Amino acid sequence: MGYKVAVVGATGNVGREMMNVLAEREFPADEVYAIASRRSLGTEVSFGDKTLKCHDIEQFDFSKADFCLMSAGSTVAKEWGPRIAATGCIVIDNSSYWRYDQDVPLIVPEVNADAVAGYTKKNIIANPNCSTAQLVVALKPLHDAATIKRVVVSTYQSVSGAGKEAMDELWQQTKGMYVPGAEVEAKKFTKQIAFNCIPHIDVFMEDGYTKEEWKMLAETKKILDPKIKLTATCVRVPVFVGHSEAVTIEFENPISAEEARAILREAPGIMVVDKREPGGYVTPVEAAGEFATYVSRIREDATVENGLQLWIVSDNLLKGAALNTVQIAETIISRGLLSKAA
Template identity: 80%
Template sequence: MGYSVAIVGATGNVGREMLEILAERNFPADEVHAIASRRSLGTEVSFGDRILKCKDLEQFDFSKVDFCLMSAGGELSREWSPRIAAKGCLVIDNSSAWRYDADVPLIVPEVNADAVAGFTKRNIIANPNCSTAQLVVALKPLHDAAGIRRVVVSTYQSVSGAGKEAMDELWTQTKGIFVTDAPEPEKFTRQIAFNVIPHIDVFMEDGSTKEEWKMMAETKKILDPKIRLTATCVRVPVFVGHSEAVNIEFEKPMTAEQARDILREAPGVLVVDKPEEDQYITPIECVGDYATYVSRIREDATIENGLNLWCVSDNLRKGAALNTVQIAETVINRGLLQKKAA
């Protein structure tokens, strides 16, 4: 007998991706429920070769479900995740609502799988920010080998990280520039077509954006609180796939060749790095893949024990849906969840 799984926010970009990944990975589920708001009641979504009709969140009985994969935004999660968890259903939340709660583990399975056991305090597990997830997958094996002191990261984040409306805005603006007039920005603060915007989430008192703060806080919680990290997060006119230029300062020496060898053996990482043959990965090449790709590994002579690298991943997958499913798989593989009777 398999598990019962509910996807809350099944009509959104990440919710649909969760359903696709559950099917691709043959997740051991006997029942999969697509859950959405009342206005989406009856909307059809794909799950493998099946079609599921969305059910109403407010009417659904979570007491018979083992896993709730939550992808419906922070405000809804703050209201509903504790209520669902109280029914004995383990919530794995993709929003920022629970990431910084000391009683909620923040998990990237390739990095801190052991921490997943802490879910029993609230019956909630948090999924990190998309830009953080791919970064820590690349940093973890290097940190284990040489100890990371400081990270400087500049991100080039696709519009899908801001949802379907953001993807639509990029499309309509791009089309409008060639056909008529580009419509005014609605989702973004500036035109996104043929432009880049150094502004993701709200600005904070120190001049950083909330997205930049998230990367710092989440890297410390997931990987090591002693690591110092500073980020500049930029939205770029790419539909899917986040890229990051990463500068790392280590406690011990680390050559580029050593880093390549370490990363080639690391879980979740694929190294594509032969610049003399133009071998490196761009966002368009990572779409639909599970891996975090690392390219352009090179030593930084301007600091002691410094290294630069380029990191690319499908943000809807490793940055959201895939990581959520991997967390559920980790819980199952470690025997941490008792299946409910059919």
């Protein structure tokens, strides 16, 4: 007997990817329901070789679903998360709203799968920020081997992380740049994104960091280890899909680049592509559409004791969102935890 899965936010970038991932991984679902707001009622979305019509979230009976994969933003998550969870349907939410709740596990299955059992407190599980997810997948096996003290990360984040409107803006601006005399209008972003980089994602906080940068710190501590110190600079770049990260790691114990490379090659969810030659690394274009998190440019950092530097690339709509969400549901099933739902 299979499971019944409701996908809330099915018409958005991540929602559509959730449908694709469910189909591609052959998730054991007898029924998949596409859920959206009333204005999207009847909108058709693809699920494998099927076409599904969207249900109205206000009218849908979530008690008939085992899982609700939610990607509809924090406002919807705040209102609907507890309501859906109260029906007995397990909510796996992709927004930031539940990530910092002590009673809601924040899960990356390759990193802290054991913590998934804590979902029974509220029947809700949180999916981490896209930039955090790919980072901790790479940090986990190295932390186990040599204990991480400090991480410095600079991100190069694609516009798809800001939604469809952001992707449309990059496309329109890119086309417009080739029209003599055309003005480039910034709506979704604070400045022109085409042929540019913007060191500003989410709102600024009092200490000068942005909320995106704070998320990486808070989430890495919750998922991996509260003792790890982390500082981040998050930058939006004119790439449609795929987040990249330049990461410097300081360890308590010695670890060589060769040892790190061997450890990462055996780690779940990781693909090492690290040839010290032109093209011997992965870029966002190559990572788009792939489930793996890619690690390249593994080298020792001579400026600190026990230091390494890495280049990490992943499809932010997949491992950073849709794939990780589906993997959480798979983890619940494989561990026989579904019967414990509230």
